[in-house]
Amino acid sequence: xxxINLGESNTILNRYIAELRDKETxxxxxxxxxxxxxxxxxxxxxxxxxxxxxxxxxxxxLGIANCSVPEENLILGTIMRAGxxxxxxxxxxxxxxxNAFIAAYRKYGKDNKFTxxxxxxxxxxxxxxxxxxxxxxxxxxxxxxxxxxxxxxxxEPAHTHIVCPIASEQSLGYLSRNLPHKKxxxxxxxxxxxLTNKSFIVPGIGDAGDLAYxxxx
Numbered sequence: 001x002x003x004i005n006l007g008e009s010n011t012i013l014n015r016y017i018a019e020l021r022d023k024e025t026x027x028x029x030x031x032x033x034x035x036x037x038x039x040x041x042x043x044x045x046x047x048x049x050x051x052x053x054x055x056x057x058x059x060x061x062l063g064i065a066n067c068s069v070p071e072e073n074l075i076l077g078t079i080m081r082a083g084x085x086x087x088x089x090x091x092x093x094x095x096x097x098x099n100a101f102i103a104a105y106r107k108y109g110k111d112n113k114f115t116x117x118x119x120x121x122x123x124x125x126x127x128x129x130x131x132x133x134x135x136x137x138x139x140x141x142x143x144x145x146x147x148x149x150x151x152x153x154x155x156e157p158a159h160t161h162i163v164c165p166i167a168s169e170q171s172l173g174y175l176s177r178n179l180p181h182k183k184x185x186x187x188x189x190x191x192x193x194x195l196t197n198k199s200f201i202v203p204g205i206g207d208a209g210d211l212a213y214x215x216x217x
Contacts, residue, residue: 007189021207033085033212040089043163074130082209084133090133098124098206102147127155136208141171165189168201
């Protein structure tokens with residue numbers, strides 16, 4: 001598995017990450033969602049550099065132009081609900097892509113231990129296609145690994161790009177151990193060192209789903 005941290009370069013991406021973290025800016029849920037969406041757009045642009053391209057003749061009002069265009073055969077998947085704004089940003093760029101949606105949640109037991117449950121997956125066939133899986137955060141990594149394995153039951157992707165703006169060091173290790181495939185690339189914008197006893201990232205950003213869409217029961 002290859003890991004690419006876009007936050008290691010000084011770009012506008014880092015301002016969006018800073019605003020995601022800022023507890024005062026977080027009070028504006030519209031801005032919070034939009035920042036996640038813009039981050040998704042930046043990741044999509046970078047992913048576009050990895051695709052195969054072909055020449056296409058385009059008829060203009062004055063003649064014919066030869067254009068290099070991507071041979072898009074993409075499926076954009078997201079883990080709801082926190083991953084939706086990132087997903088929307090990626091979809092803004094890859095607007096012809098097919099889409100998949102994964103409903104997963106933590107079920108807590110004693111001593112703050114939890115298991116990941118997937119309620120359903122809505123997806124087209126992924127066999128031989130480029131799969132982009134998005135979530136807002138990668139805490140333990142267990143939800144993403146489970147989602148990836150479930151998606152692969154629908155066919156083997158040609159390559160998988162996992163997009164998570166904020167990740168923990170532990171999650172990177174977990175994915176490396178459980179997704180050793182050469183056909184997986186993990187894209188992040190920041191890597192944090194600590195997890196709480198409830199597996200929340202520190203400093204992190206808090207509960208991305210609640211900040212984007214409001215409190216839940």
